[in-house]
Amino acid sequence: MVPGGRVGRAVGLAALAVALLAVVACDPPKPPPSPPTYACRADPFGGWFPQYIDGYGAAVHHVTAAVYDDRTGCWYHLRRGQRVSTASVVKIEVMAATLLRAQDQGRPLTRSEGDRIGAMIRTSDNAATTSLWRDLGGVRAMQSYGDRLGLTQTDETEPYWGLTSTTAEDQAVFVERLMQGGVPLDHDRRGLAWLYLRDIRADQRWGVRAGVPAGWEVGHKNGFAGSACCGWRVNSVGYVADPAGGGYSIAVLSDGWASMEQGIPMVETVARQVAASLTP
Incomplete structure (x- = not known):
């Protein structure tokens, strides 16, 4: 997580997004083909790969990943069930909860809500996140929103919301439903x-987008923060959209790093392995 900075463009884009929502449909990723056009791909986490990354500290750093390919209905897991704290990837949940509250109240986002979401997602602004978290009602309200959004393995906490505990599978399920339906948000709000x-922001375009070929679209949020309990958490969660429709949700989580810079190569090694299997 980083403090807010260079947020002017984020504020402008947030205002544009709110204006667009008021006048035109914002589309989420295209749905996958139905019925599926091919069977499960080779497991990116099978064979030699787990032992290979363990040689670079994956087990010590609790590296865990989950991928759901909605074009085939196939899951892929690495160290399934491992719990890691979210750092800034919890901001996707805060965004979704803010959108859900506005929908419950039958209104678009306010300018203030849109500005804060823009800063929170684009630049990982922590003050904007804390402000939205408090406006939503704090940890109990966030737990309720999490339940409604289908987060069954995520335990929100405060005052340090970045210590929210989760699993890669829970995050991948959540992002899949957020993009393709299954959360109580309408089409335009998911868009x-x-x-x-x-x-x-350009300097945060790392993580699950690694290895994704040109022509595919990626929406994601990274989490990166040091802590007394768990060292540096270096996480990346997102959705990779196939130009033909559908795609895959992916979450890669880790902790115990000495720095963010040490953790990013591991996260991106996992992401590239997934892209090599699922994007050809």
């Missing part, structure tokens, strides 16, 4: 979430 997640 707005997709718009925000694709507009990430």
